Amino acid sequence: xxxxxxxxxxxxxxxxxxxxxxxxxxxxxxxxxxxxxxxxxxxxxxxxxxxxxxxxxxxxxxxxxxxxxxxxxxxxxxxxxxxxxxxxxxxxxxxxxxxxxxxxxxxxxxxxxxxxxxxxxxxxxxxxxxxxxxxxxxxxxxxxxxxxxxxxxxxxxxxxxxxxxxxxxxxxxxxxxxxxxxxxxxxxxxxxxxxxxxxxxxxxxxx
Amino acid sequence: xxxxxxxxxxxxxxxxxxxxxxxxxxxxxxxxxxxxxxxxxxxxxxxxxxxxxxxxxxxxxxxxxxxxxxxxxxxxxxxxxxxxxxxxxxxxxxxxxxxxxxxxxxxxxxxxxxxxxxxxxxxxxxxxxxxxxxxxxxxxxxxxxxxxxxxxxxxxxxxxxxxxxxxxxxxxxxxxxxxxxxxxxxxxxxxxxxxxxxxxxxxxxxx
Numbered sequence: 001x002x003x004x005x006x007x008x009x010x011x012x013x014x015x016x017x018x019x020x021x022x023x024x025x026x027x028x029x030x031x032x033x034x035x036x037x038x039x040x041x042x043x044x045x046x047x048x049x050x051x052x053x054x055x056x057x058x059x060x061x062x063x064x065x066x067x068x069x070x071x072x073x074x075x076x077x078x079x080x081x082x083x084x085x086x087x088x089x090x091x092x093x094x095x096x097x098x099x100x101x102x103x104x105x106x107x108x109x110x111x112x113x114x115x116x117x118x119x120x121x122x123x124x125x126x127x128x129x130x131x132x133x134x135x136x137x138x139x140x141x142x143x144x145x146x147x148x149x150x151x152x153x154x155x156x157x158x159x160x161x162x163x164x165x166x167x168x169x170x171x172x173x174x175x176x177x178x179x180x181x182x183x184x185x186x187x188x189x190x191x192x193x194x195x196x197x198x199x200x201x202x203x204x205x206x207x
Numbered sequence: 208x209x210x211x212x213x214x215x216x217x218x219x220x221x222x223x224x225x226x227x228x229x230x231x232x233x234x235x236x237x238x239x240x241x242x243x244x245x246x247x248x249x250x251x252x253x254x255x256x257x258x259x260x261x262x263x264x265x266x267x268x269x270x271x272x273x274x275x276x277x278x279x280x281x282x283x284x285x286x287x288x289x290x291x292x293x294x295x296x297x298x299x300x301x302x303x304x305x306x307x308x309x310x311x312x313x314x315x316x317x318x319x320x321x322x323x324x325x326x327x328x329x330x331x332x333x334x335x336x337x338x339x340x341x342x343x344x345x346x347x348x349x350x351x352x353x354x355x356x357x358x359x360x361x362x363x364x365x366x367x368x369x370x371x372x373x374x375x376x377x378x379x380x381x382x383x384x385x386x387x388x389x390x391x392x393x394x395x396x397x398x399x400x401x402x403x404x405x406x407x408x409x410x411x412x413x414x
Binding site for chain 1: 256262265268269270271272273276277285287288294296316319330331332333334336340341342343390393394403405407408411
């Protein structure tokens with residue numbers, strides 16, 4: 001084998017290895033768009049994650065505070081669904097801690113009542129009487145970062161992209177500390193996160 | 208450069224490329240244990256997925272049918288949380304169809320009432336009055352496979368690992384068709400899946 005042929009053979013093998021490795025990567029990467037880095041604009045506003053990517057993230061819990069049980073309009077109407085970014089989820093499972101850079105997202109939907117509802121806002125469906133999910137009605141994010149939010153309690157900052165149907169706002173300003181952090185600080189079980197409502201986190205925490 | 212040195216240089220570069228690619232892959236792969244293949248034992252029973260891996264899967268919806276609103280014991284007590292396996296999720300987003308091999312998991316939790324509850328089973332929490340998640344109380348799986356279940360309606364088979372706190376049963380027998388499929392066939396909006404209750408699926412379906 002001549003020197004040029006030898007180089008080409010090795011280079012070809014190298015390319016094959018890299019390609020095979022990339023295909024394997026892509027199979028895994030497409031299964032979950034797993035790494036999310038929060039992006040801010042030049043005004044410091046948080047940009048709405050693209051393509052509803054939070055809906056690919058691990059789910060940690062949900063609750064429902066129906067308007068009908070809360071004087072007509074609940075503070076968070078009505079189903080709340082909470083997600084954590086995948087990298088921080090892996091970190092939490094290993095350490096039981098919310099790492100620097102943890103992102104927690106909360107999406108809201110109205111209760112379902114297409115054909116009327118009971119007085120308490122519930123509906124009668126084939127699996128029983130209760131609260132089922134209607135249309136989307138809001139989206140919020142909280143981020144823990146000592147680097148970005150050195151003065152916020154627990155280094156958590158809170159952003160709301162609106163309590164309204166989609167489309168959500170494209171950007172969100174950081175909420176004043178008293179708007180969100182005060183309540184999380186007073187009542188949340190663990191590092192300002194309401195883990196008492198999230199069985200997934202309770203179960204995942206290392207013993 | 209001598210021939211041996213040249214080969215070693217190219218081989219070294221090749222190794223570096225493969226290693227870098229592998230590190231990238233691992234970062235993605237660990238973020239989500241993304242590929243689940245249902246496993247059956249020799250009796251044809253479905254084996255409980257290991258390490259609660261469904262809690263890493265995409266969430267598609269949740270509902271709550273409180274015992275207190277269902278004559279003391281709801282058919283599915285009480286919060287139901289539904290997940291879809293990640294590969295089938297990607298397929299659904301592209302095609303709006305449940306592919307051969309789709310796995311949908313449903314995990315149940317009781318409502319939270321550590322310090323007593325209201326008459327309707329709700330509790331008063333800092334975010335309002337409503338239904339919050341207590342402890343796990345059951346786990347079920349359904350699989351769509353023409354190959355495995357040619358005679359089942361829509362080729363869906365249903366398995367229950369118990370309506371009880373963890374640990375769930377290690378294996379589950381296939382449910383009789385009339386136990387689950389009949390109701391899904393009669394009332395579910397799309398291919399025997401209750402997409403009318405799952406905003407994530409409704410939003411993800413290609414227009």
